[in-house]
Amino acid sequence: MAKWGEGDPRWIVEERPDATNVNNWHWxxxxxxxxxxxxxxxxxxxxxxxxxxxxxxxxxxxxxxxxxxxxxxxxxxxxxxxxxxxxxxxxxxxxxxxxxxxxxxxxxxxxxxxxxxxxxxxxxxxxxxxxxxxxxxxxxxxxxxxxxxxxxxxxxxxxxxSKGLILPKKGETSVKPDNVSTITSGFNKKVNMEPIVSTQKSEVGVKLDTKSIEISETFQCRGKEFYDALTRIEMVTAFTQGHVKMEAEKGGKFALFGGNITGEFKELVPDKKIVQYWRYKQWPEQHFSEVTIDINEKDDHTVVTVKQHLVPSAEVDKTRENWKRYYFESIKRAFGFGAFL
Missing domain, CATH: 3.15.10.20 (Activator of Hsp90 ATPase Aha1, N-terminal domain)
Structure with a gap:
């Protein structure tokens, strides 16, 4: 597998109009x-x-x-x-x-x-x-x-x-209309993340049974690119395909997927780590988990590890599935972080 900037045609600078952004691949x-x-x-x-x-x-x-x-x-x-x-x-x-x-x-x-x-x-x-x-x-x-x-x-x-953002491809002197797809940050459709319906009731004096989960995923991008995908509102809007509220700073609040996920940023280490208080809308009232997202850039890829504590036991499998489906797969699909061309 090629290292950053080696062998991958997206990184090769040729004598072509889109040499700085081959095939308009990069954000x-x-x-x-x-x-x-x-x-x-x-x-x-x-x-x-x-x-x-x-x-x-x-x-x-x-x-x-x-x-x-x-x-x-x-x-x-x-x-x-x-x-x-x-x-x-x-x-x-x-x-x-x-x-x-x-x-x-x-x-x-x-x-x-x-x-x-x-x-x-x-x-x-x-x-x-x-x-x-x-x-x-x-x-x-x-x-x-x-x-x-x-x-x-x-x-x-x-x-x-926006003229100039879409560059001509190799062998072309101008951008063909067929090559340009204009969309809003919501991608013209809303994604409704399936709420997790908890069978547990929030009662005073009743201890909630919780567990921890850990998930690792490999992305073909730099650490900074993945960090931006989770902290820049326009990029978060792009992969969640819906309205986003976000203040990417310590103590800043966020709401994603139609308000089904809400929380607060606890710690931000640019390009390396994000720590959040994080909850599903259908979890017992006022119950938050703690999510740590470690971003580890390697020579030719980036490994992202999500550790989540205090997940209601009945929701562990669904929570893990939703991280993979609504975060990891959506980010790869939106920004091309899944595999080299």
Whole structure:
């Protein structure tokens, strides 16, 4: 078996357009944060919304908090974006003397929500008949117009900003459309991890019978790549194929697989070890196991060992099976960490 960078065609640099990422195999990432802020300001600042004698416009993009990135993995583009926007707007009724001012909040612009599901809250400063009429116009018509601008941001993120992430293959001068598959970080489908239904009841004074498990698995990747797969939210989203909540820091919380797995990071040693408090939703209330994930990089592969203590005895076999199925196999499938080409 070849050592890192030796013999494996994915690591060989040739005179070819994709020499830095042969066949687009490796996970590559492009930070879309600064570009997104500029693009959102361009689309929204001074955006006019006019109909039936009511004339409004977005006067200022007051706040843009969040992040965005475009990622390439095996010729697929994976997009991650999450934004919280606060806008100022003003408007008037034709023939009216008052300029009505207000604010708009958009707290959940992300790849997990369809444009129609994005919350847009409209408020006004002041009162009176004209103010209420303008607010009603912005609520009923203006929000749909703003959603069109947000949809244009998403389109340009996927079609314009991401150019260059998918590289031509050997013998090609450009990327063929058939070679590109564009998906969101959720891979356009949700995976419902089968909950473990415990037959044991959580009763005060009753000791829960628990056991420990240990599982080892070999991955064709570097230690850092596997560590990132469990700590970078866009990569965790990619292999779990669903919405992820995660703060990868000591004391940070996480929730995966539709909330079926929750916990807290106890210790993080970059590229080497992850320790978590970890539980299934259906375990007895407030019962957490402790998981230690050791990442041991070898010359030509990485060995990952999972040690889990305080697993309810009735759930040991299912827990071991789910580690292999929903973690190990999914990570190999999502990032190509299973075998050399």
């Amino acid at each position: 590559t990432e492009k930070n879309a944060g600064p570009w997104s802020k500029d693009r959102l300001k361009e689309l929204l600042t001074n955006f006019n919304i006019t109909q039936n004698g009511v004339d409004c416009k977005i006067s200022e993009v007051e706040k843009i908090d969040g992040e965005a990135s475009a990622n390439n993995r095996k010729g697929k583009l994976i997009f991650f974006y999450e934004w919280n926007l606060k806008l100022k707007w003003e408007g008037r009724i034709a023939g009216g003397s008052d300029v009505i001012k207000g604010e708009i909040e958009i707290p959940n612009l992300s790849e997990e929500n369809d444009i129609g599901e994005v919350d847009i809250t409209v408020t006004i400063k002041g009162s009176g008949e004209e103010a209420q009429r303008v607010k009603s116009f912005m609520h009923n018509y203006g929000r749909d117009e703003i959603r069109k601008q947000l949809k244009e941001y998403i389109r340009s993120l996927k079609e314009e900003f």
